[in-house]
Amino acid sequence: MPAIETSALTKRYGDDVLAVDDLELVVEDGEIFGFLGPNGAGKSTTINMLLDFVRPTTGRATVLGHDAQEEADVIRERIGVLPEGATLYDRLTGREHLEWVIDTKGADEDPDALLERVGLEPEDGDRSAGGYSKGMQQRLGFAMALVGDPDLLILDEPSSGLDPTGMQGMREIIAAEADRGTTVFFSSHILGEVEAICDRVGIMNAGRLVATGTLDALRADLDLDASITLEVERVPDALIGDLEAREDVRSVTVDDSRITVSCAATPVKYDVVTAAGEVADVRDIVSEDTSLEQLFNTYTNSERTAAGDADAGRAEPPDAVEEVSA
Numbered sequence: 302m303p304a305i306e307t308s309a310l311t312k313r314y315g316d317d318v319l320a321v322d323d324l325e326l327v328v329e330d331g332e333i334f335g336f337l338g339p340n341g342a343g344k345s346t347t348i349n350m351l352l353d354f355v356r357p358t359t360g361r362a363t364v365l366g367h368d369a370q371e372e373a374d375v376i377r378e379r380i381g382v383l384p385e386g387a388t389l390y391d392r393l394t395g396r397e398h399l400e401w402v403i404d405t406k407g408a409d410e411d412p413d414a415l416l417e418r419v420g421l422e423p424e425d426g427d428r429s430a431g432g433y434s435k436g437m438q439q440r441l442g443f444a445m446a447l448v449g450d451p452d453l454l455i456l457d458e459p460s461s462g463l464d465p466t467g468m469q470g471m472r473e474i475i476a477a478e479a480d481r482g483t484t485v486f487f488s489s490h491i492l493g494e495v496e497a498i499c500d501r502v503g504i505m506n507a508g509r510l511v512a513t514g515t516l517d518a519l520r521a522d523l524d525l526d527a528s529i530t531l532e533v534e535r536v537p538d539a540l541i542g543d544l545e546a547r548e549d550v551r552s553v554t555v556d557d558s559r560i561t562v563s564c565a566a567t568p569v570k571y572d573v574v575t576a577a578g579e580v581a582d583v584r585d586i587v588s589e590d591t592s593l594e595q596l597f598n599t600y601t602n603s604e605r606t607a608a609g610d611a612d613a614g615r616a617e618p619p620d621a622v623e624e625v626s627a
């Protein structure tokens with residue numbers, strides 16, 4: 302049974318804004334799923350529908366096999382949530398927040414152990430959350446999400462406001478949670494973070510899910526250049542001519558002793574290295590994968606598109622919406 306499944310899930314705000322458009326999303330049990338998309342793509346609205354904070358206009362969603370609208374209470378007992386901009390009570394201390402969630406969930410965790418896990422000191426736990434910095438609020442919100450060993454973590458922009466150490470700590474906790482079988486579904490703008498920890502991603506644009514799959518599979522599916530740079534003792538003219546003549550080579554540039562070859566597909570890089578090795582003394586090789594930025598921009602057209610005008614500026618990458626498997 303998938304951890305999350307949506308069927309034709311749609312949310313309109315008024316007549317003009319189509320925030321989420323006919324979403325068919327499956328997040329498998331036990332995976333770390335990154336939910337990507339530019340500002341206004343519909344990520345938070347989707348998460349809010351999964352949590353029954355927002356009612357769908359049409360369509361439905363199930364979370365851990367339960368209907369997100371009909372059985373929200375059952376779902377809430379089994380999930381941990383870090384909403385966008387964690388809402389805290391200014392007058393309660395960090396520890397009191399945790400005690401409240403532990404109590405509500407009938408869990409038996411030690412609040413201080415949770416504080417420590419997210420990098421907050423015991424003294425921080427004694428302070429009112431109203432005096433917390435944004436990063437401290439985020440850490441506390443994350444600790445609250447971890448209470449009760451949830452089966453599913455739903456995190457909306459979890460690294461928002463965190464410093465690099467905080468981000469690293471958060472990634473380690475996500476990995477540890479996934480290791481013990483927790484499904485993690487999180488939205489993010491931070492592509493490096495997604496690349497570092499996700500098993501699979503879904504990319505939203507203008508309310509539509511435009512791609513899902515592993516990053517490797519999405520990369521392979523796009524017809525983006527794969528670039529390789531060779532540092533050679535001396536550049537043989539014949540090699541450049543031969544490379545330029547190949548149909549699977551898009552461009553060749555020479556800068557002193559460096560040859561940069563833009564290939565139509567990743568395996569062509571191997572042919573380039575082999576050809577160079579036969580006629581030149583190759584000193585160094587730098588191979589660049591399609592960056593996640595390139596991938597993201599290709600799927601989202603790198604432009605902010607007005608929700609409600611779902612076709613405006615939307616990328617039409619190959620196999621959009623289809624699952625791409627590695």
Ligand SMILES: Nc1ncnc2c1ncn2[C@@H]1O[C@H](COP(=O)(O)OP(=O)(O)OP(=O)(O)O)[C@@H](O)[C@H]1O
Nearest residue numbers: 314318320338339340341342343344345346347608
């Ligand atoms: N309560 C609301 N009333 C009207 N429009 C809304 C409401 N909430 C969201 N929207 C609109 O729905 C669209 C999707 O917004 P949403 O917050 O889901 O995007 P997002 O992908 O989470 O963006 P971000 O990355 O900026 O958080 C946007 O056009 C937004 O303005």
